Amino acid sequence: MSFINYMAREINCKIVYYGPGLCGKTTNLQYIYERTNPEAKGKMISLATETERTLFFDFLPLALGEIRGFKTRFHLYTVPGQVFYDASRKLILKGVDGVIFVADSQMERLEANQESVDNLRINLAEQGYSLEKIPYVVQYNKRDLPNAMEVPELRELVNPMKVPDFEACARSGVGVFDTLKAVSKAVLTELKRGG
């Protein structure tokens, strides 16, 4: 749920990176953080375990620029991907405006990807959202790995709705901003429609 502030003349939107454990959600945020001008970003917060696995969420506030005199701010969140953190994932989806599903392209992670998409659908439904209606894009991450599945096959199994999708390698940054731009545009288009 976006927040329009007429007083500060700004609009705030929430974007959530979803996906199975170790698919690269935090890496996406880290890359965005490293490559964004200091004036356009706030502090990145990671609530992680000692082994640097996301425990609750990562958070990165970004300022994209102005539209008709309104500053647009995006709050990027990741969820903890590990299966047993489901209660936390539900909390982070509250008030979401757009979702990026980060799929792990490795053959061995196919089942984890599918499980995570199902989990996303269920958790969104609990909040009264549907995957069909919310701004939603898919990223196929880790394209550089030798055991990466072919994209058409992955698309068939992980993105049956055929929403906009992007090949990425979050570690080197390939596809990271393309994915973010796509979901941000979708969120603003939804706002325009009065969502």
Add this chain to the structure above:
Amino acid sequence: MVNPQMVMYEEEFNQIQTVVDRLVKEANAKVVFIVDKNGQLIAASGEVDNIDTTSLASLTAGNIAATGGIAKLLRENEFATQFHEGERANIHIQLVGNRVILVVIFDAKSSLGLVRLRVRKASDELNRVFEALLSKVAEPGSDSPFAEITDEDIDNLFND
């Protein structure tokens, strides 16, 4: 979308700002701020220059969300109040009208008793303002400033 759009207008913003400004003085607090349950900062007052209010807002909302999750598991409605005591700074977090979060940061110049007392009064006032705000937003004809933006406006935002 299921949730009503959160919108802040000048009139209500000024009322809210008056309440938080007064709370800083009356509770002898260092900082007072208001966040919505999704982590968006609504208003702040006091010594805000030295703290990262955006991060604080997001973490406070996460904290309230996690505590709310625990409450649900215990079949409680909500834990509406939280208090964390540090060596120098203390933080009092109050859920107002199950909609926004009122946060008071204070040190040894104040006390928990005083903060609780002042927060109670401020909560009532804030509740009234937010109720009025919500009914205003729900009114038909309250149009979004984004209704008239074009695809070109959106594209321009992403032209590096």
